[in-house]
Amino acid sequence: MAVSKLGNRYAKSIMDLAIEQGTLEEVNKDITQLKEDLSNRELFLFFKSPIITPSKKLSILKNLFEGKVNKLTYSFYEIIVKKRREGHIPEIVDAFIEQYNVHKKISTAVVTTAVPINDELVAKIKGIIKKNKKDVSEVEIESIIDESILGGFILKYDDKLYDYSIAGKLTNLQKSFLVNKYIKEM
Numbered sequence: 001m002a003v004s005k006l007g008n009r010y011a012k013s014i015m016d017l018a019i020e021q022g023t024l025e026e027v028n029k030d031i032t033q034l035k036e037d038l039s040n041r042e043l044f045l046f047f048k049s050p051i052i053t054p055s056k057k058l059s060i061l062k063n064l065f066e067g068k069v070n071k072l073t074y075s076f077y078e079i080i081v082k083k084r085r086e087g088h089i090p091e092i093v094d095a096f097i098e099q100y101n102v103h104k105k106i107s108t109a110v111v112t113t114a115v116p117i118n119d120e121l122v123a124k125i126k127g128i129i130k131k132n133k134k135d136v137s138e139v140e141i142e143s144i145i146d147e148s149i150l151g152g153f154i155l156k157y158d159d160k161l162y163d164y165s166i167a168g169k170l171t172n173l174q175k176s177f178l179v180n181k182y183i184k185e186m
Helices: 003-021 026-036 043-049 054-065 072-083 088-102 117-133 166-179
Strands: 106-114 138-145 154-156 160-165
Touching: 026 072, 026 088, 043 160, 054 072, 054 117, 054 154, 072 088, 072 166, 088 106, 088 117, 117 138, 117 154, 154 166, 160 166
Parallel strands: 106 138
Antiparallel strands: 106 154, 154 160
16 A cells, blocks of 8 residues: 555544544644644654564553544544554544545645745735635745745646746846757758
């Protein structure tokens, strides 16, 4: 079973159960928190480690999460460890968040700028995306600062990339100078 398929299957199972039990928002909060927690290298390596036994992992999970997350979420974590799929938790978490966003009609956009963007520009970008995508109820903006683009912005959402950066324009200009249409080659 491919990792992406595995992640999607596990994510769909908890998503369906959470919808059925009316705890989708709580489970989403728990799994979103787990995604943030996985940025801690020790926790990430804990889940990936083949050396730590499942029983030891279950006891550590109990100390970390029992009573602190929704019961369905905790049971889901236990099942993943018992089935020895804990090494795939990052993929499962990403798949769940993606499926949650589709279910709630949330679109995510990434804006890269050379300087921090203000709230007015964020609101404008959200408006443009909502206008172009009729089936979206909410837009989340992730802002990345990259001084190497010099100015302007790069916007990514869905499968689209809009590069209005100064660095991008300079690169295009450089390419156009390399192709001189007025000189005949001998």
